[in-house]
Amino acid sequence: MQLAVATVGRAHGLRGEVAVDVRTDQPEARFTAGRTLSSERGALVVSGARRQGERWYLTFEGVTDRTAAESLRGTELRVEVDEDEEPDAWYPHELAGLRAELADGTVVGAVVGLEHLPAQDALVVREPDGTRSLVPFVTAIVPVVDVPGGRVVLDPPAGLLAAVGEADVDLPED
Incomplete structure (x- = not known):
């Protein structure tokens, strides 16, 4: 390989x-x-x-x-x-087409590519509404890459993906 x-x-x-x-x-x-x-x-x-x-x-x-x-x-x-020798190394063609889902199994899109950015690599995820989002390809946000199972599991912070939505924020009252 x-x-x-x-x-x-x-x-x-x-x-x-x-x-x-x-x-x-x-x-x-x-x-x-x-x-x-x-x-x-x-x-x-x-x-x-x-x-x-x-x-x-x-x-x-x-x-x-x-x-x-x-x-x-x-x-x-x-x-x-x-x-x-490299158990956690994947090629872009292996990642493209994988289902992107949350830990509870909710599908939030599909991986369409991999971008090499200065800080780290990022998965390019096409969300159900067509939005293309860059997801930092780090273990904290992408804890599971299951190529044989056809999926990646994401743990995105609030606001990273449109399909996940913003975190609930309590605003102080005036």
């Missing part, structure tokens, strides 16, 4: 280095020198990796200048993993 670990961002500097948007919780292990990453452009071999603050920068064998680095922008980088 292949797992997406990063997406190449902008070129950094003049010598082929690129910034990457990390999609793995193990960047130190995934971005080691000599590691081969798969992509739609073919195999890319990591020749260097460094972290600066919260940002990761990679260099690849054969990518030696800014023009070559910039041509990689938007490329998704993947690694081969055993399914038991």
Whole structure:
């Protein structure tokens, strides 16, 4: 099984280095020198990796200048993993079409995609009225992903989904 670990961002500097948007919780292990990453452009071999603050920068064998680095922008980088190595990793095509429901079984929509946002990934949920909502894909809000059962269970805060409605709020009287 292949797992997406990063997406190449902008070129950094003049010598082929690129910034990457990390999609793995193990960047130190995934971005080691000599590691081969798969992509739609073919195999890319990591020749260097460094972290600066919260940002990761990679260099690849054969990518030696800014023009070559910039041509990689938007490329998704993947690694081969055993399914038991990443038990809570799902591909967008596995999530699309899953029924979105609350813990009590109330259906609140269907998953239509996955967005990679700067803070975390978000499920794109189409609600029964056609509204498309972004649901942060974190355990606190999406405690259950049951691909074989065809569903995700959501525990959304008040106001996140139109189908769930706003929380009751007692307003002070004048």
